[in-house]
Amino acid sequence: MRKFLLHLLYVSIPFLGLIVSFLILDPFKIIYHYDNYIDNSNVVPNRDYVSTQYFIDNYKSYNYNSFMFGSSRTAGIYIDDWKKYLPNNSSPYSFDASGESIYGIWKKVRLLDSLHVPINNALLLICPTTTFQQEDNVYTYIGIKHPSLSNEYVKFYKIHLEAYLHPNFFIPYFDYLLFKKYKPYMEGVIDLRSVNYVEITNDLRLVHSDLELQSDSLDYYKSRENLFYSRNFSEIQYRQQQLSVRQKMMLEEIKSIFIKHKTDYKILITPLYDQIKLHKNDSLYLHSIFDNIYDYSGQNSITNNRYNFYEDSHFKPYVGRIILSEINK
Amino acid sequence: MLFNSLEFALFLPIVFLLYWFVFNKHLRLQNFFIVVVSYVFYGWWDWRFLLLIAFTTLCSWLSGVLIQRYQEQRDSNSTQINWAKIVSATNIILNLGILGVFKYYNFFVNSFVEAFASFDIHLQPTTLYIILPVGISFYTFQALSYSIDVYRKQLEPTKDIVSFFAYVSFFPQLVAGPIERATNLLPQFYQKRVFEYDKAVDGMRQILWGLFKKIVIADNCAVYVNNVFDNYELHTGSTLLIAAIFFAFQIYGDFSGYSDIAIGTARLFGFNLMRNFNFPYFSRDIAEFWRRWHISLSTWFRDYLYIPLGGSRGGKWMSVRNTLIIFTVSGFWHGANWTFIAWGLFHGLLFLPLLLAKKNRKNTNSVAENRLLPSPLELVQMGSTFLLVVIGWIFFRADSIADAINYIFNLLQWGTFRAVYRILFMPEFIFIAILLFIEWIHRIKGHGLDLNYIKSKPIKFLIYYTLIFLIMKYGGKSADFIYFQF
Numbered sequence: 001m002r003k004f005l006l007h008l009l010y011v012s013i014p015f016l017g018l019i020v021s022f023l024i025l026d027p028f029k030i031i032y033h034y035d036n037y038i039d040n041s042n043v044v045p046n047r048d049y050v051s052t053q054y055f056i057d058n059y060k061s062y063n064y065n066s067f068m069f070g071s072s073r074t075a076g077i078y079i080d081d082w083k084k085y086l087p088n089n090s091s092p093y094s095f096d097a098s099g100e101s102i103y104g105i106w107k108k109v110r111l112l113d114s115l116h117v118p119i120n121n122a123l124l125l126i127c128p129t130t131t132f133q134q135e136d137n138v139y140t141y142i143g144i145k146h147p148s149l150s151n152e153y154v155k156f157y158k159i160h161l162e163a164y165l166h167p168n169f170f171i172p173y174f175d176y177l178l179f180k181k182y183k184p185y186m187e188g189v190i191d192l193r194s195v196n197y198v199e200i201t202n203d204l205r206l207v208h209s210d211l212e213l214q215s216d217s218l219d220y221y222k223s224r225e226n227l228f229y230s231r232n233f234s235e236i237q238y239r240q241q242q243l244s245v246r247q248k249m250m251l252e253e254i255k256s257i258f259i260k261h262k263t264d265y266k267i268l269i270t271p272l273y274d275q276i277k278l279h280k281n282d283s284l285y286l287h288s289i290f291d292n293i294y295d296y297s298g299q300n301s302i303t304n305n306r307y308n309f310y311e312d313s314h315f316k317p318y319v320g321r322i323i324l325s326e327i328n329k
Numbered sequence: 330m331l332f333n334s335l336e337f338a339l340f341l342p343i344v345f346l347l348y349w350f351v352f353n354k355h356l357r358l359q360n361f362f363i364v365v366v367s368y369v370f371y372g373w374w375d376w377r378f379l380l381l382i383a384f385t386t387l388c389s390w391l392s393g394v395l396i397q398r399y400q401e402q403r404d405s406n407s408t409q410i411n412w413a414k415i416v417s418a419t420n421i422i423l424n425l426g427i428l429g430v431f432k433y434y435n436f437f438v439n440s441f442v443e444a445f446a447s448f449d450i451h452l453q454p455t456t457l458y459i460i461l462p463v464g465i466s467f468y469t470f471q472a473l474s475y476s477i478d479v480y481r482k483q484l485e486p487t488k489d490i491v492s493f494f495a496y497v498s499f500f501p502q503l504v505a506g507p508i509e510r511a512t513n514l515l516p517q518f519y520q521k522r523v524f525e526y527d528k529a530v531d532g533m534r535q536i537l538w539g540l541f542k543k544i545v546i547a548d549n550c551a552v553y554v555n556n557v558f559d560n561y562e563l564h565t566g567s568t569l570l571i572a573a574i575f576f577a578f579q580i581y582g583d584f585s586g587y588s589d590i591a592i593g594t595a596r597l598f599g600f601n602l603m604r605n606f607n608f609p610y611f612s613r614d615i616a617e618f619w620r621r622w623h624i625s626l627s628t629w630f631r632d633y634l635y636i637p638l639g640g641s642r643g644g645k646w647m648s649v650r651n652t653l654i655i656f657t658v659s660g661f662w663h664g665a666n667w668t669f670i671a672w673g674l675f676h677g678l679l680f681l682p683l684l685l686a687k688k689n690r691k692n693t694n695s696v697a698e699n700r701l702l703p704s705p706l707e708l709v710q711m712g713s714t715f716l717l718v719v720i721g722w723i724f725f726r727a728d729s730i731a732d733a734i735n736y737i738f739n740l741l742q743w744g745t746f747r748a749v750y751r752i753l754f755m756p757e758f759i760f761i762a763i764l765l766f767i768e769w770i771h772r773i774k775g776h777g778l779d780l781n782y783i784k785s786k787p788i789k790f791l792i793y794y795t796l797i798f799l800i801m802k803y804g805g806k807s808a809d810f811i812y813f814q815f
Contacts, residue, residue, distance in 0.1 A: 001526075008533070010790075011794075166802075168802070
């Protein structure tokens with residue numbers, strides 16, 4: 001038996017080493033506590049974890065009472081810009097996540113309610129392509145929700161460990177860690193692009209795109225010609241119906257929590273380059289639940305102009321300022 | 330709990346250490362521990378069905394005790410009613426009844442409704458929303474074999490209820506076999522197990538090989554196969570042929586991979602399970618294929634259906650009838666769909682010419698025995714047998730018989746064989762080539778990674794690490810084992 005266990009240990013050494021390195025290096029920044037999730041991190045983060053953990057760590061210090069929910073489309077609306085339209089005592093927070101779904105927004109609103117955090121103001125960004133894509137948690141290390149939201153603690157750490165143990169992750173990860181040189185095969189694991197999260201407000205800024213635009217805006221769009229395809233619609237285009245029964249229930253609960261908190265909310269259906277509107281029934285349902293819905297999807301002055309977008313899905317902050325001024329008239 | 334999951338990777342070492350270091354002092358305690366961990370293993374999927382398996386086990390154990398008691402009474406008084414037969418029959422009906430309700434109820438109802446509808450009689454059926462308990466066909470057959478063997482006086486019934494529960498629920502083979510006979514497995518629970526180094530090391534190798542077959546072969550092929558079979562009307566003949574070939578390897582990797590992990594795991598705990606696959610795609614005819622594919626099921630049907638029906642003792646035509654019956658029932662065992670029945674019947678029809686020509690036991694040895702490569706004739710025989718098996722798998726995989734027939738017609742388009750060379754450049758093909766190469770080398774061994782003949786440790790470790798790396802790097806999207814649904 002001793003010999004067998006020793007042999008098993010020899011065979012297992014590389015894997016045990018990997019597991020130990022996972023625990024020590026904490027590549028996803030999910031094991032230890034961090035004041036800042038940006039510094040010294042070249043690994044694509046789970047944005048939901050960062051937003052939620054940062055909130056849990058700081059909500060008592062900063063007395064957050066106003067929240068912006070949504071996916072990375074929130075990068076188009078700076079918290080500082082939104083704050084101009086909020087009452088003086090507001091302390092806004094960008095509670096976003098990558099590819100945020102209505103499930104994630106629902107869970108976040110519920111978390112706020114359970115923690116007795118006041119939700120005085122809310123700006124809810126509904127992306128026609130992502131918000132209603134999922135009605136449950138997403139089991140990828142980028143997509144899985146913070147366990148405080150989902151209550152799936154074991155699954156959360158399991159998904160991250162499994163992702164780490166995959167050669168497609170740990171080989172580029174160690175390669176970069178040791179040699180500090182980015183190689184094309186590391187794409188998707190190592191991200192050296194400069195993305196900035198503003199301290200306190202957790203505001204997402206696509207700095208890398210802004211820098212690229214500043215250096216040569218013509219080349220920026222030329223290199224993304226394939227993303228800005230031609231759209232010659234003779235009539236209004238609608239997406240397929242997306243809202244499920246469960247998602248409707250989530251929307252209703254969000255509304256009831258807003259009512260409970262007397263929240264001054266606004267629902268923004270974000271502009272997308274594809275100019276395809278939400279399905280009429282989905283739009284009607286949203287209007288039956290919420291007031292203050294502002295729909296910027298489909299054909300309009302914002303979506304007509306490709307230069308209003310970083311690529312086909314993220315609108316620029318100056319567009320956000322235009323939208324804010326319009327919806328707060 | 331899936332073998333290819335992180336949960337099982339934690340479960341197995343914990344159970345292994347507790348089994349050998351904590352519960353090894355008392356046999357009964359060790360057996361009880363096996364029952365507990367087996368129920369945890371099964372309950373991980375859905376704890377509600379633990380009651381069902383416990384009920385099935387209890388009924389079969391009781392039937393064994395009662396059969397022996399009534400047989401002894403009848404031996405002393407032959408005029409008495411044959412209660413042993415009644416108990417045995419009741420147990421069979423009960424077990425098959427449970428299996429029938431959970432697995433076949435909706436199928437029979439829908440089939441009746443469709444049959445009546447063809448006479449313009451429209452019935453309003455009551456179908457039930459039934460979840461099929463994982464592995465029900467496997468443990469039901471295992472429990473059945475026990476009471477039948479006791480009735481036939483081929484096995485002494487056990488009074489040891491813990492051992493019997495351990496036998497039916499033994500976690501390595503609980504949900505997808507091999508379907509063990511009580512005559513082989515049950516006595517192993519009566520004996521004190523002694524840890525054997527060589528056996529455990531070989532068990533680990535077999536687990537590794539099983540994981541490679543499941544994770545690299547089956548899960549990768551599954552992606553291509555699902556895409557094609559779900560929209561087969563849209564694809565060209567060559568794509569359909571490649572998907573059918575990939576499905577042959579998907580189901581082989583999936584099922585034989587599970588069996589390898591099961592047998593290897595059992596060996597870690599000191600148990601010997603029966604062999605379930607013996608390199609079936611190296612078969613030279615269909616009869617040989619069935620001696621090498623899902624051996625525990627084929628032999629089960631042989632012993633508990635074919636022989637009781639008269640086997641080949643009643644002449645040629647009885648033999649033909651019985652052969653067709655067991656192939657059809659074997660197909661039906663796989664699932665409540667006409668496609669499985671068609672698959673079974675198809676194999677039965679392929680088997681018949683060999684049976685009638687008395688050539689069904691022609692190839693009982695290994696192909697190219699004592700040679701490195703097969704002869705051209707053997708190559709043709711293996712290739713043609715494989716193609717026939719692939720056609721059968723189309724029925725097995727299709728949603729309906731009409732779909733299967735359309736699939737085959739679409740496959741036979743002009744250009745099918747001209748464009749099929751594409752398969753050579755697909756990663757799945759490279760994995761399959763690795764599988765075939767390794768299995769060919771080990772075709773007379775116990776399993777694909779039976780490396781006892783290699784003395785060099787560095788070479789062995791190189792093989793282990795290469796396979797582990799392939800599993801980690803090229804592991805397809807984790808999926809359930811196909812045979813769980815049976």
